[in-house]
């Protein structure tokens with residue numbers, strides 16, 4: 001005889017935490033869990049094989065953990081012939097079998113998914129409880145309270161507010177170390193000798209469950225971008241904790257100083273590589289910042305590194321999530337700079353003469369990872385200067401990065417990187433010429449282009465497109481105080497020279513966008 005179910009708890013692929021609010025009051029005798037691998041999620045943009053492997057492998061490990069605790073998990077595999085292919089249809093099928101009195105889900109990380117689940121509850125005429133996501137340090141209500149009554153809000157203000165109220169790295173009302181910001185000590189490049197030896201992040205060799213997923217993905221998605229054979233990301237909570245320990249022990253110390261540096265052959269440098277574990281909820285942001293602060297207190301890492309790291313999580317990560325839920329769904333449509341070109345094909349393949357882009361996309365293809373400065377100041381910068389449709393940049397991002405989830409990718413790509421929200425996430429566009437990349441990396445040394453040149457056969461495309469970008473948007477930015485120097489430098493240039501640069505930029509635009517993907 002099938003038992004009747006009280007609550008059916010829907011667990012999505014980025015909600016893999018048995019301590020989530022969706023499990024509050026969970027009674028294995030009366031309640032059950034529904035999880036589904038659906039083609040809707042793997043196909044809504046073409047996806048990197050490693051990204052699909054990550055989600056499915058982590059979901060299957062989580063399912064096995066729950067089953068080990070005696071929990072009834074209704075799980076649909078991607079290749080199950082009964083699988084209806086979308087959250088709405090597949091959870092409806094599972095719910096019709098389970099006949100629960102109520103559906104429960106933790107706040108999803110994607111507006112589209114939340115809408116689908118609401119539609120599902122309507123289809124089934126069942127109540128749906130959407131419970132708060134405790135995997136953030138600032139709830140959507142807290143963020144609304146912070147934003148209320150402010151004419152504009154910038155990340156720095158939010159960061160100080162959030163850090164202060166959480167009492168993180170605080171000495172009473174003052175920041176530890178006497179300053180909120182150690183940027184002047186940070187942002188160094190490596191110089192001619194390069195970074196030297198930095199211990200690479202710990203790798204997690206696929207176990208049987210993950211290896212089976214790799215085979216499934218190779219079989220079902222032979223033409224998907226990226227590689228699955230190098231997959232080594234953490235897919236369980238135990239692995240995520242091991243990855244955190246590894247970062248704190250071996251890389252946190254240099255994190256701040258070299259936060260903005262790039263180097264050939266070093267995909268991770270001093271970065272944490274914890275974003276996938278955080279975004280799938282295998283590990284809590286509080287655990288991550290507490291571990292970094294404990295290292296500082298034990299003398300294992302300097303304040304500028306620990307503050308820089310805490311800022312990324314307590315500041316940026318929480319801020320973009322607040323912006324996402326406050327501004328959606330219209331946020332996704334914003335295009336303040338009227339950018340209308342498609343994403344160039346090399347962004348998926350790495351086939352380009354531009355060494356900085358070739359190195360960065362090469363890493364993406366291998367590991368579904370590029371660090372922040374490669375995202376912002378190489379690949380995002382190229383799309384910004386070229387004038388790619390911001391939503392396409394976001395969709396490409398979702399397709400190529402293992403850590404991309406709507407709430408975090410959209411404000412970072414459309415807002416921070418493409419300035420398409422008109423200045424909500426960042427008060428000025430992150431625009432720069434090849435000179436910036438040359439200063440912060442060794443890429444230009446191995447490139448056929450010259451970062452100082454905007455014209456001629458060996459002109460750096462970034463430099464040409466940079467001046468074109470400034471000229472194109474001069475009217476919008478000339479009274480932005482943070483852009484004064486850049487606009488002044490443009491105005492110093494000879495008019496005929498600028499016209500020639502712009503002609504070259506037009507040729508580059510048609511060349512870069514003559515082939516797109518898929």
Ligand code: FAD
Pocket residue numbers: 270271272273274275276278279309312313316317318320370371372373375376380397401403404405408409410412413416417
């Ligand atoms: P580290 O550099 O070591 O930083 C530590 C942690 O801080 C990260 O794990 C992450 O959780 C957090 N963090 C740092 N910066 C940000 C930020 N701007 N927003 C949110 N969290 C931040 N991060 C994602 O998790 N998913 C995305 O889809 C994503 N898209 C991005 C798109 C663009 C264009 C840019 C510029 C940044 C994006 N980021 C995104 C933020 C950041 O680049 C990644 O979190 C980081 O590179 C992940 O690698 P890491 O764990 O080694 O991070």
Ligand code: SF4
Pocket residue numbers: 353354355356357433434435437438443444445447448449450451460461462463
């Ligand atoms: Fe990139 Fe230009 Fe430097 Fe080449 S010269 S690596 S294209 S910034």
